[in-house]
Amino acid sequence: MKEQNIIEAKGLVHEYIRRDEEGNVEAIQTALDHVNLDVRPGQFIAILGHNGSGKSTLAKHINALLAPTEGTLYVDGKDASKEENVWDVRQSAGMVFQNPDNQIIASVVEEDVGFGPENIGVPTEEIWQRVEESLKSVGMLEYRTHSPNKLSGGQKQRVAIAGVMAMKPKCIVLDEPTAMLDPLGRKEVLKAVRALNKQAGVTIILITHYMEEVVNADYVFVMDEGKVVMKGTPRSIFSQVEELQEYRLSVPQITLLAHELKKSGLPIPDGILTRDELVEALLSVGQQ
Amino acid sequence: MLKDITLGQYYPADSILHKLDPRVKLFGTMIYIISLFSFRGIPAFVLATIFLISIIRISKVPFSYMVKGLKSIVVLMIITGIFNLFLTQGEVLVQIWVFKITYEGIKNAVLMVVRLIYLIIGTSLMTLTTTPNQLTDGLEKALMPLEKIKLPVHEIAMMMSIALRFIPILVEETDKIMKAQMARGADFESGNIIKKAKAMIPLLVPLFVSAFRRANDLAMAMEARCYHGGHGRTKMKPLAYGVADRKAYVVLVVYFVLMLVLRFVWVRFVG
Incomplete structure (x- = not known):
């Protein structure tokens, strides 16, 4: 039997309708244009796209914050467009947003992590247990009694992830979680996300426009103007440098360098992702 | 300062x-x-x-x-x-x-x-x-009987605690906007009271815009974490005598x- 997909989108369309003061339709902007997406449990999925490509709109659908204009979306076997499923969908697909400050509700770290479980009616003792577990899983346990205002951006974002984890979701959607962080914070957050995927087996959907962050993903979707324009493993995506540049995505420097070297005649393989790979490829060229 | x-x-x-x-x-x-x-x-x-x-x-x-x-x-x-x-x-x-x-x-x-x-x-x-949080918790619990006459006690307490959380953030933001305006020649210190009050306008407008934006983001983040009012909610730190x-x-x-x-x-x- 085929394993059930945790997220299954078929022909998903979303239109933002702008109205003038009388309520007449002024303009229709199609943010999602017949998007198909299948995600299996435990996968690490990355969705790439420049600003305005519709990737955030897609994320909000998975969390039932937006309802599709057309098409269907099933999250963990439940129809996300149905009103009665909204709370179930939000519980099984947690969401982390871009701005770390604007998603922390409480003024103590542990209380913020407890906010989600409180909302879904988890008994008090279990809340404490979940808070401890999820803070530990992102390595923030020692900051449990701190004020979020005194934490760095990366730490705040990890608290936000812990807050989602405490609701025991099957899947976490991260909407550009590193866009407002410095390189160190970015590394911290990605490490925590990867650990959750590997150790806790949580399905991850990472939405980003930094191509470096998708190198470790199982599968990558590239979006442009509301459509999924490319999909495949990171290696197969990164081997199509020209096409990526067409979609205004900046290819990682290593991949770009390898690509340029190949174009000028060196016999090295396509889709080089890391510095080590390039070094190896160059060494083998030298030996020949 | x-x-x-x-x-x-x-x-x-x-x-x-x-x-x-x-x-x-x-x-x-x-x-x-x-x-x-x-x-x-x-x-x-x-x-x-x-x-x-x-x-x-x-x-x-x-x-x-x-x-x-x-x-x-x-x-x-x-x-x-x-x-x-x-x-x-x-x-x-x-x-x-x-x-x-x-x-x-x-x-x-x-x-x-x-x-x-x-x-x-x-x-x-x-x-x-x-602590301010304990105070809001205490107020919420103490005023609970008023829920019967349709006073949104939980919501008021939630608003108070969110306000407390955002005061330092907005203060920091005010500081940032002020410095940005001063860097472009704004003068907040000299002049009489009316002039000073007028100088506050370019400070308050961006602050309000940003506060509304934050409110929007926060509401969405709260909804994404299944917040739907006080109904059916449990407490991490319940008050007990x-x-x-x-x-x-x-x-x-x-x-x-x-x-x-x-x-x-x-x-x-x-x-």
């Missing part, structure tokens, strides 16, 4: 007063204020003083912290004192032109100033020993009854 603002001025210490349930402290403050403005006579005054001194001792908060709170109301105290001093009718002691100081005037002035001082010290003792809280209630009731008795006796036998 703006970062120095602290709200709720909580002073962390390990005392019985800090560990009390916030509801007890709210109730206690209320009782204390009522007793301050209803007492008559020296014995009652002595009792209130003893009560105040003992809770200051128990709280382990340095006295200088409470005096800080007094500085802000010095003007109010002076005005109250002067009004009571000159405008009370009675037995005239000194007369300078149209101003006359009466015996009752002196008595009232001293009494009012003492009451104000006690009031400020008493209430600041509550805020010094209770302990032995110390019950004892504190007894002490408060005894204090209040004593104050009432002293008032009654004083009015009846002294006048």
